[in-house]
Amino acid sequence: MEIDLITLACERAARLPKEHAVRVYAIATNKRGQILAERGNSYHKSHPIQKKWAMAVFQPEREFLHAEVSTLIAALKTGKKIDKLIIGRVDKQGNRKNGKPCIVCATMLEQEFPHVKIYWSKENDEND
Numbered sequence: 001m002e003i004d005l006i007t008l009a010c011e012r013a014a015r016l017p018k019e020h021a022v023r024v025y026a027i028a029t030n031k032r033g034q035i036l037a038e039r040g041n042s043y044h045k046s047h048p049i050q051k052k053w054a055m056a057v058f059q060p061e062r063e064f065l066h067a068e069v070s071t072l073i074a075a076l077k078t079g080k081k082i083d084k085l086i087i088g089r090v091d092k093q094g095n096r097k098n099g100k101p102c103i104v105c106a107t108m109l110e111q112e113f114p115h116v117k118i119y120w121s122k123e124n125d126e127n128d
Contacts, residue, residue, distance in 0.1 A: 007089025026067035028075035037074035068105040087120040101114040
């Protein structure tokens with residue numbers, strides 16, 4: 001199931017605007033595998049939560065909404081428990097890249113969502 005969702009996240013990431021070198025898309029699910037929220041990264045929209053964690057790791061330039069943070073904010077609004085976060089990342093050509101969360105998102109996930117299982121795309125791996 002995670003493999004299918006990683007593929008879906010990469011497909012959706014490939015549909016994001018190609019104006020930047022990488023495109024990231026995240027999907028949050030509950031224990032039953034139902035999608036609670038999904039979002040792509042933004043290079044234009046900021047958010048106080050994203051800014052808080054960017055400042056916490058001394059990287060204020062990363063205040064623009066990352067797919068992981070945006071997805072988790074939306075998933076929390078459903079009122080349902082988040083079980084998994086799946087992250088897909090692609091380059092401008094749509095090739096899979098390593099979708100491991102950056103230091104900002106990794107710190108936030110570790111401290112705010114320690115119970116959530118994290119899965120991400122891996123470069124050149126069609127079958128994760």
